[in-house]
Amino acid sequence: MGQLVKVANTGDVPEGHGIVVEAAGHDVALFHVDGKYFAIDGTCTHKGGPLAEGELNGNVVTCPWHGWKFNVATGEAVFNEQIKVQTYEVKVEGEDITVELES
Numbered sequence: 314m315g316q317l318v319k320v321a322n323t324g325d326v327p328e329g330h331g332i333v334v335e336a337a338g339h340d341v342a343l344f345h346v347d348g349k350y351f352a353i354d355g356t357c358t359h360k361g362g363p364l365a366e367g368e369l370n371g372n373v374v375t376c377p378w379h380g381w382k383f384n385v386a387t388g389e390a391v392f393n394e395q396i397k398v399q400t401y402e403v404k405v406e407g408e409d410i411t412v413e414l415e416s
Contacts, residue, residue, distance in 0.1 A: 317404065317411040324408065326350065331374060331385075333365035336412050341401060343410065344385045346372055351385040352401040352412045358390070364398070 320334035321343060331344040333355050340355035342365035351372075357364055362378030373391060375382050382391035383398055390396035402413040 315402075315413045315415045317413055319409050319411050320352075321410045322408045323350075323405060323410060326410070329369055331365040331367070331369055333363065334412075336401070337414055339414070341412060342374070342385075343403075343412075344369060344374065346385065350403045350405060350410055352403050353383065353385055353388050354398040354400075356398070357381055357383075358396055358398055 318336040320336050326332050326343055326345040328345050331342050334341050334343050341352050342355040344351045355365055357376040359379055359381045362376040364374055367374040367377045372384050372386050373382050374385055388397040388400040404411045
């Protein structure tokens with residue numbers, strides 16, 4: 314098991330949106346979809362765009378810079394599942410949201 318890092322409270326992430334959070338020096342995009350929370354690397358693999366600022370449609374976020382789309386649950390690019398951003402395990406306890414970082 315990796316290190317659990319508190320990144321937000323449940324009230325910080327509106328349903329259907331994402332925010333950027335910091336977890337031990339890493340920018341992480343945290344999303345709230347249908348009552349669940351998902352965390353992926355905050356930087357698009359294409360040109361480094363800020364994924365948390367992208368439009369979220371269901372489980373898919375669109376990078377605001379060049380339109381690349383990623384599934385926030387799996388980290389896979391919609392157009393090519395071989396391209397991925399890192400995903401992080403999310404745990405919610407009470408109002409605390411934590412992500413698990415590898416040790």
